[in-house]
Amino acid sequence: MTVIIGIDPHKASHTAVAIGGDEQQLAETKVRATCQQTTKLLAWAEPLGPRTWAVESAGGMGYLLSQQLVSAGEEVLDVPATLASRIRVLGTGRSNKNDPNDALSVAIAALRSPGLRSVEPANHSEVLRLLAKRNHEIGRLRNIVVSRLHAALANLSPGGISKELNASDAIRLLNDLEPITAVEQIRYDLAHELLDYVERLDVQLKESHRRIKTAVKASGTSLTELYGVGPILACELVGYTGDVRRFTTRDQFASYAGVAPVEFSSGGRTVHRLSRRGNRQLNHAIHMVAICQIRQKDSEGRIYFEKKVAEGKTKREAIRSLKRHVSNAVYRQLLIDAQK
Secondary structure: OOEEEEEEEOOOEEEEEEEOOOOOEEEEEEEEOOOOHHHHHHHHHHHHOOEEEEEEOOOOOOHHHHHHHHHOOOOEEEEOHHHHHHHHHHOOOOOOOOHHHHHHHHHHHHHHOOOOEEOOOOOHHHHHHHHHHHHHHHHHHHHHHHHHHHHHHHOOOOOOOOOOOOHHHHHHHHHOOOOOOHHHHHHHHHHHHHHHHHHHHHHHHHHHHHHHHHHHHHHOOOHHHOOOOOHHHHHHHHHHHOOHHHOOOHHHHHHHHOOOOEEEEEOOEEEEEOOOOOOHHHHHHHHHHHHHHHOOOOOHHHHHHHHHHHOOOOHHHHHHHHHHHHHHHHHHHHHHHHHO
């Protein structure tokens, strides 16, 4: 009988609970999150015999611990936090929120759910995911700072900068200004600080794009052969998909990406609605590929889009159909890459 060990990971400590096939608790321990955490957990679990580890949010708070266990040759499953929470409230008989009960619910969730994702050693797709996430963070921060700079310039000069702001335009505007009052001087100085911040972010964004291009080229992915997929979008698609072989069909991949419609039925009436589920970063990347194809008149995506509009679909519905079409193409290329 294989023992299931559920782990509730935290920043300062990890709680582990072992159960058997009858869901009865066999052992419990709590270790501090230190460089000895894996050694202590393995020593504690050794008398239990054959075992499978179940870590809550193995891609989040439990990432480091799960990777250490995999590196030690252990079998590790990733248990979503929502599933563990549901099991704790409805299926364990221990609805109180504490670390041992959480770890127990993680173990029971792993025992009852045979389709959980197995944790694999981090590979090049993890590199691309980290780079894509960092690139998104820099871009989002730049948008915030640029918005503040727009507001600061509008308080110094009537109308400010009416078009999309770049550093050179802001420099020219500030060079033409001569603050008179103390208030204007402070506004002027603060605008210069925001401008310096934008310039630093521009440098970081440029370096981020360079690293992404290098990493995508090193991955050998064929996604860039698809129309509308450049290095940035390829980085997001590969990084947020991970191992595409965990999706047995293109329908499962589309559902994970949130581009498959969700069925709602009641009383014999069945409708399909827009899905708000799935990985939103992956959904955004597929959306951008679709938009890039629509903007080019001779592309297959534009032809497909116009065909759907001619059939009576609204433009939004046609875009959703094209996104599913793009999702299928992305899934096909990722499978080709995985087979290589």
